[in-house]
Amino acid sequence: MRKKVFSILLLFIIVTSVKVKSQTIRISTSETDLVLQTAANGRLYQLYLGPRLADQSEYGKLSATLRSKSDGQAWEAYPVSGTETFFEPAFAIQHNDGNMTTVLKYVSHTVKQIDDNVTETVILLKDEVYPVQVKLFYTTFAKENIIKAWTEISHDERKPVTISRYASSMLYLNGPQYFLTTFSGDWAREVNMSTAPLNFGKKIIDSKLGTRADLHVSPFFTVGMGDTPQENEGQVLMGTLAWTGNFRFTFEVDNENHLRVISGINPYASDYKLDAGKVFTTPAFIFTLSDQGTGKGSRNLQRWARNYQLKDGTKDRLTLLNNWETTGFDFDEPKLDSLMVEAKYLGVDMFLLDDGWFGNKYPRHSDTQGLGDWEVTKSKLPNGVPAMVKAAKNAGVKFGIWIEPEMVSEKSELFEKHPGWVIMQPNRERYYYRNQLVLDLSNPAVQDHVFNVVDKLMTENPDLAYLKWDCNSPVTNIYSPYLKDRQNNLYIDYVRGLYKVLDRIKAKYPGLPMMLCSGGGGRTDYGGLQYFTEFWCSDNTDPVERLFIQWGYSQFFPSKAMVAHVTSWNSQASIKFRTDVAMMCKLGFDINVKELRPEEQAFCKSAVATYNRVKNINFEGNQYRLVSPYESNHTAVMYVNEAQQQALLYTYDIYPRYAENLLPVKLKGLHPARHYRVKEINLMPGTTSTIACNDKVYSGDFLMKIGLDVFTAGKLNSRILELVAVD
Template structure:
């Protein structure tokens, strides 16, 4: 009997001991995504799984593995690219990170934050991995804190925001690249053994050639409605690096964060370095669902006032360039009224006295009204606009300076320029040293002084027209490797001050076009200028690319005369898929064009809640066919707006039906073609019909036929009956 009791007690003891030895598992989860990590017997944290959330939480325990360390350190056992590389004050380049603790809390915005503290057992250096999970949106933000408790500075050579591991048969990467006026070109390629790096080294206009955006499909190429795909973007308005490395076992590690190029960072004792966040989402049903996840998250959390209306506007740039005066501008306010838009935006060329801003060679930095063209100052323009029922907005480029300016003469120490080299100009200008607190005060003061004098200003366009080159900071002295990082952090300090005083002032983020396209900046801005290229044909591709990551109400799209052969309808229909605006000489429009445009603005205003807040479905890609089709569907599925754009259609090329998405199959929808020139009929075969959602998603909409559809377009309004 005693023997049986002893055996029983031993069995119970073994059971509890086995329970005690079971690896600790940490779950970062949304409604449909799961990132599982665990603590190994060596104290290190490992990624066990990333993908579709399992239905049975008990199954997570079967995924425990020590194959992929979650945040790999340099100069240790791993011989591939690390997430972090440091050098201690004694010259030792190694780092070991072991688990200390973890916690999960509810963030202020309702998301669940998971933090995992890791520490080196030999050195007083710790790292905290942060994950913020948004349940309904299926979005995760991931960033890292690095804390130095040593007595001297810790040198950070690499400091990634996040590291993820994947094990699949194949990997397909879509990147977004281009140049001025040709942004966001999509390019997909299969990853092979070795490293693929997407990065930027441009400083201010960091995204001019490459956007901080990527899509990663696993096992096979994903399309809009099928395939396993992750979308990632770095919330950082500076140099970034995405590294994709496939090892000898066909495992992929993805490392994202600030580009360490030229940015070795010396972390002072007692200080913490916080990396920018990687914003990611994942879908097992293709790119379309992943985009909708990001759009919903962005409108609620990622963009300033993302759920609020935007203003359609008229800009003067393509009408006047630098050649205008006070009275000319006042007459242009009438053009805004003729179009029916509520806002007029005055662009570059309104400032400078000693060095008047009559071209792009002078005046930048001297933000006083040019008395020869604005004798009654901005205040007069604001009042004149208000008298005509129009709000007034204005352009600034506060981070830059022309050598031919009073600011350059008074404060040469405020300018980024290498003292041993010739000055290097882009657009005849240089960059101000925002790392200097005096410059931060000056840049903030540009906007603050303008708004204090003219509280009626209703809109700001904040531009940034050059990258960094031959850059050197007098303020940073012997810490020049901090410049790229500290410039961005300093910009955020300025923008924090702006938003503290002017929390809801609409501001457009511009950088010579799409030079700044990231969620690090968009939390301060309402929208961004995608490209200076407003040719509607090119804009279809540019807007299509950006639509993978940004909702339509963030994408400023203007009707201009860039492509003078394109019809006003085609230009308008393309702009309608974003935040529509005008940069056009209204006086040169024909009566028919003006009447069409006025009605288009009214229809756009009426339909903008669907376009701005609805779910986007990209139906047919311009990369696949000689057309682009997309639609927005309201949350209640009672309203939809469909866009069809024919591109360079070939002779007798037949366009098949397009199957719609996102509708309620049980509802019936009245189809009405809008945006028609007076006296013309709709060309869509199903115009005027009432068809079920099931029919439209199964059979689809019929397409116009004929050889005269080159660069033509159609907009349909679908209303549930």
């Protein structure tokens, strides 16, 4: 008997010793380390986040820093509410007995090598008093220097619990000072960049719009460590949330001047009721640390997106001609047939039919009716979409079409038949945004309906080549007839319902290119872009404004994900300037070609051919932002292919001042020992280059240290220079 008691005691001692034994967990890329460590209390703390140390054993010297912190100041990896956490928590829950405290302790972790570049680390934390567990996930992409973090929350309590905080990530930074760059705006003036210092207290960037969540502020940010974020120097943290809904970033500087960064779904009106056995999965927070400024950080994110996140990220993109600026809602088959011929003349891949093709009882003659009734308007298109697909094929181009399947007009047959499918208050006056309401995608029946909109189009038209998926209204009149007593789940379950629909579409039509549109840049996130090949940056297609908009989006997205169209906006700008701006991204036209002068038509046709020849340099190359439109009356951007054999330099004179001192533009990303022939391309018919460096050869060293005189004193001038290695 004594021997048995001794064995039990020995087992207890062994278990206890394992429990309190310190665990150090390294989450690493080729350049960055995030180091976590358990303390004597069994909880998990962040030990380090920064440039990777050459000698990994030296991280052991940091443990003294962890022990020296008072409990309330400790950098807990996933801090919870109700304990000694003095600052904003990552997690908060109310248990079945009303208790609002949880203490999460380390249980175990696993490290899985997905391939030679990708590693996944999963850390299990549990509460010892309540049956609640949290898994912390970290996926690292070594070459791209990207870390993706998210959590899974679950419980086995008798009844549902309410979680009111559920961050995807909590990071701690330690520096002398911090500067935050945010991206804000509104319809037609998206991603305006502004930078401000972060001082003691909290700064919150969030969205409460539901569907069109990025309308006022974008779900990405940059933090400069020690100085304002610079393009080519200094340490920056660049982060974004992969979530097509309400988001929140909290930046909190504490009394010791440490910065906490909490990222995740906005818990506003979303105290989520979670059933036992169900898993609440947060969206991924994606971040990179760059010690060479935002330029390198952007290249990290762009390369990662092409390789791992963006739908068909390594594949080509379709050029197109859209009808909207030419016809609006006023079109018929002959008009569209003629535009398809124009598309063929331009040399683009596809003709895209925009809004206005559907509805019979309530024909879509304006934005006041018809949404939800996805039947072709017989008076406009008596032979239906199949005839359009066939006409496009006969013209020698592909055919794409616009849809807005998440929305409904009050004047529609769908609303008359299924008012219970709509998010709206049952007992209050309705508010309409763009004369429409939002379908309740938390409802599986509505999910089936939205999927069937696409499935019916594709089944009847297997050669349909492209979908432009629009979403023009935020969630208003917030109430779900389906969720009943779980209204606080709506904002989150809506997005999850959308993803379920998109998962089904992607599974059945994996090769279907789709544009993510939301009244312009109302949806610009990597959660959506796992299903979409590209996004519509803005309804503002003024090329001057687009230079700023594209500069902002390029901080986080590759050029092939950003759609830019040549339109009639800003008549002061030449067709060449407008086209040169759009050619930096995924090129399209939304312009009445017949209204252009013959030489302008010829230029557009030649520009499409030039674009097709060089677009892979943009799509797959490394981007270098050289001159910012925020800091100059000019701007310049270049792309260099991975082999450093070819490059494209885009330069724009916006509104230079009289007698302005024009400085050479120093290039980047070239091989210093190689020599490059410089040639101006995309010229107007009958003109020749007037730039002094045209058709001359320079070393990469010269081009990066001395530069080229590419700017002029003229307003709205543009140049595209192609560089090709000659050795």
